[in-house]
Amino acid sequence: MPDLWMPGARRLDVGDTAPMDGGPAKAVAHITWDRNATAAKPQPLVSFETLTEYFGRNPDGRRAAPHILWDPFTGRFTQFVPADSRSKSLADRAGGTRTNRAGKVVLQIEALFFPYCRVDGKVYGRLVDTPCKGWLELLAWVRSHGVPDVWPMGRPSDFASRRDEATWAKQGGWYGHSQVPENDHQDPGSWPAFAPAPPRPAYEPFPGAAFFVLGRRSAVITAMGRRLVAEGCGRYQVGPGPAWSEADRQSYAAWQRRLGYSGDSADGIPGAESWARLRVPNV
DSSP, rough: OOOSTTTTTTEEEOOOOOOOSSSEEEEEEEEEEEEEEOEEESSOOOOOHHHHHHHSHHHHTTTTTHHHHHHHHTTTTESSOOTTSOEEEEEEEETOGGGGGGGSOEEEEEOOOOTTTTTEEEEESSSSSSOTTTTHHHHHHHHHOOOOSOOOOOOOOOOOOHHHHHHHOOOEEEEEEESSOOOOOOOSOOOOOOOOOOOOOOOOOOOGGGGGOOOBHHHHHHHHHHHHTTTTTTOOSSSOSSSSHHHHHHHHHOOOOOOOOOOOGSSSSOOOHHHHHHOOOOO
16 A cells, blocks of 8 residues: 655645545646746745745645645655645635546645746756756655656646646646646646656565464465475465465475574574575565
């Protein structure tokens, strides 16, 4: 089950949660745009702490808090609402599409940025010009909630608005604030590119000794049992799998003895080293 609260993010729960309507999973890209600067007159970036306090504690900010505030200069995150609740970062007219709820998730991401902000003496005209620190961690969390790596209305490359309610209703993926029905904002202007998903490992990582308790049901246990049978260590009358049983423990103990373990080290409860050597296929 994906994490409702992003790992590594500061948690500042504003409450006022509400369920989603279901449908294609979406993420919405925003920038805070809290100052109007120009190339001729850049302005200092507002601090991450200031925006965190605004969304987390100011009554007006709480009413518009996103799921995630992201600082692309440092890779810091604050989360205000769990992933399975709507946030209120989108305009939502009565009687129309419920923009903030129109999906299994509609994850609202506010990047701390405005055009021509100045940070450590350097001026940044577009979000993609920043270091984008933390983007891969953010992308991984959004992916874990089933949001596909697509921009149904095109990846934002300027501050033009384009909205299509039928596309919004039917297609999951990433949308710019400028692409959401009932909204008149033009951000984010740009957004970092998707990175390739990390390759899936060939073998199941060790789930920890505490995973192997009587009655635990998992495809991992079935795959483990099949490997034990293939190695000539099976002690099964039925199975293997899907639930951890005494037969699994006896079979794994036989594998441990095969590897040279004895005594308490061959008690049939998997350890990291013996598990790695068994090479249980990823399921």
